[in-house]
Amino acid sequence: MTNAPITTTSPIDSFQGINPATGEALPGFFQEATTDEVAQACELAAKAFSEYRKKSGAEKAKFLEQIATEIEALGDELLTRAQAESGLPLARLTGERGRTTGQLRLFADYLREGSWVDARIDTALPDRQPLPRPDLRQMLRPLGPVGVFGASNFPLAFSVAGGDTASALAAGCPVVVKGHPAHPGTSKLVGEAISRAVTICGMPAGTFSIVQGRTVAVGMAIVNHPAIKAVGFTGSFRGGKALFDAAARRPEPIPVYAEMGSTNPVFFLPKILQEKGSVLAQSYVGSVTLGVGQFCTNPGLAIVQQSPEVDMFLQEAGNTITKSQPAAMLTQGIQRAFTEGIGKLSEAEGVNVLAQATAVESFAHGTPTLLKTTADALVANPALAEEVFGPSSVIVEASSREQLLAVANGLEGHLTATVYGTDDELLEYTDLLEILEQKVGRLLINGFPTGVEVSHAMQHGGPYPATTDSRSTSVGTNAILRFARPVCYQNFPDALLPDELKAANPLHIWRLVDGKWMS
Template sequence: MSSKNVFYGINAFTNEKLEGEFINASEEEINKVVEEATKAFDIYRKKDKSSIANFLDQIGEEILNLGDALLERCHLETALPFGRLQGERGRTVNQLKLFAAVVREGSWVDARIDTAIPDRTPVPKPDIRHMLLPLGPVAVFGASNFPLAFSVAGGDTASALAAGCPVVFKGHPAHPGTSEMVFKAIKEAAIKSGMPKGVFSLIHSNSNKQGELLVKHPQIKAVGFTGSFRGGKALFDYANSRLEPIPVFAEMGSTNPVFILPQVLKEKGEQIAVGLAGSITLGVGQFCTNPGLSFVENSEATNVFYKKLGESIAEVSSGNMLTSGISKAYNEGLNRISSLKDVVELAKGKENEIANRATPKVFKTTISGLIENESLAEENFGPSSVLVEASSKNEIIKAAKDLEGHLTATIFGTDEDFKNYQELFDILEKKVGRIIINGYPTGVEVCHSMVHGGPYPATTAPQSTSVGTNAIKRFVRPVCFQDYPDGLLPDALKAKNKLNIWRLVNGNLEK
């Protein structure tokens, strides 16, 4: 085995190798696991809803059975604290249970039935029935910043499996040991649940080549990704260069603009400043929803807000980032921002001498500075943010209109502010996937109504979400059955509703 094909997990606190060797998957190995997934699809997609739901529940149980050993390895590979990892493990298991409940209930298949009218004139109406069916094997890519909830058994995996699609997972090289442990848990769950071989596979890689091979494989039918714009756009381009293009559901980051309107700034500026500092630096700024861009209108209250924000940031110490590469990119981003014209440093956190250091920083510019330096609107992954000072309401509205797509936007205001800035709401509905009022964007609730997505360049698929139960619909397609004998129809569409699901029958929703 060539040494260049082997890589190791790295201790995020010391940058030293951890125990265990991981091998870059060869093209032959990738072909093999995709072929196994393709064979598994023919069996798995026919599994009844209880079997798939039980499989998802069992994955959660097997993850819990790993105990603290999983958290200990994950802590070393990511520098994330135990408390955070315990919470993330709980979220991962709860996501699996939530999708299991959706599958078990069954109405997500969107069954629609229009019965025949043979004596309709001038043309008889045929019997037409519709439901959602799984696409096929799905390639999923793990995220660096959520080594459990957006990784091997994370939301993309859970939603794809729930839809009836086998998954070939490309592990993130920042936490290969964690990935391997969770993979073994899924494998054990598959055996206990009687699932076909190939329903879930893991390939390791610390290069981009394996990802390209996976996405370009003709039997892969969709891609799920959470990560950088550069990575997501590359996968999107690979998928669209295929003879048969396939959908890519890539969540590629965001600066999550915040608008702090004049009256609320006057009444609660200091309170908002404290909360904003916490949101900027939460998790060492390594969430895709950390606020990277905030807009304020210049007034007497502005300086009070700046002062409190600076004091709050100054109390936060440097944090350990996930990897040395992420730390390097963050600090290069700080240097780039500092060098820009009309940009000044407003606040800085405490320096610590740690391996993969990220020191919080907040910069300030004007609307004209933002226009001149368009890169300020781009994500600098880590605990930094840019405040943009406007001279008028018109400048705020113009800045909102100029925004690209983002995952979230936040508006702080009073009832008076909301009345005066009604146009802002209309603009942001076209720019983001989630709008928050008088709150902070960090923290994504996993529930039926959540949308974690947004227009390009935040994602490649603005009609979808990667969090919440609607994520299941990324990995399916509608199929119509016309004039089928009842015995040939899928159970969801048979005359007798033995699955007891909600169905749209001749335009009426009923069970």
């Protein structure tokens, strides 16, 4: 598991990292985890849970901060390996490392403050008629061991020490990570950093484990193990739905919090295009191609309303995408799926390729592409709005305001939706905003959705099929709520209560006492 060395010879059932820019196999072989090894990790996590669940907020906070410190101590070795395995530029990875350590420290601060447990106290009313009220005290408690699946597009921030791991550990849940096979060396380095933090902070063995592998069997072994009580996943719809279905078939079904993709529709209203259509076209293409389009918030769908200004917008967007440069995608498999998806879209009835960058013959380069269709075609074929992961977007032209609203009404669930409009125009389209509020987890005005702030107020989730649970977020401190459940303590002696619920409030946290918030 975490301490297994990188071997220099090719053992049976092993694999290597691949440089997506060149197709070159990178140094080191990584062992495919066996079913027994996965079971051992899950059983260790279950054993650790009995102790780790009792750790105080301060102890867990120190642990998360130590993880951040150990990751930073890896220095350039981590960034160099991550670049080789992902093809992402060093500047992007440096920022992503900062986001990774920053969210660990954010959760540490959140734990020290302590009010996340949502403590609620209804004191006893022995003289109440016709029946007395018992003393009732409720707070959130950890679920149990959590299985986490690393994502391909964020080898640090959504991977081994990413938001799922950070929030699960913060909640008091041991974690078993399935490292993404696209960056096994990066995963191993970060896994070792977390393991060092476990030892330094005196956390129980099994608080964290990582298993690696390319096969579906490794991930399914985690989901199906009875010790695992929840799963966090970021990836494709197909992968997330398979895990969700497997978890539902277990003798004891468990929640799977899967972020499964989104096309994040952007609505450009007529007046704003009159004022700044050219600038918006350029910014739109910049958002589409950012990170080779491999963000879950990539604007893969744009909706406009017929007007002379739209023609100018389309021309400028097409010119801009033509000048963009193809770049290596995360894996050859992702590049193939992108190319096939563009081919399928371009052959669909009513869809035309508006513009495309010059293709580059290479191992895994994706070619930026804009496609155009009509609202009628989209209504007839809703699959046109499905995600094609990569640097592309479909522009949908509506013939009227009513048709634009019909497009919005027909959307499935997405992570985000954006509306661009002037101040007066936005007031005229409040009905559009009301529709979109029912479709997404984050609604933006005059700003592209790429870029997700890690904060207390962020919501990174949305109605199905964007996620399997629209009430949850995978970014921000509310992510901790996925891995906790409410427990009520009735008529407990004060000495037996958790500190969060004791009469004296020794942690000085905010609590709802007899219907009033107080600290």
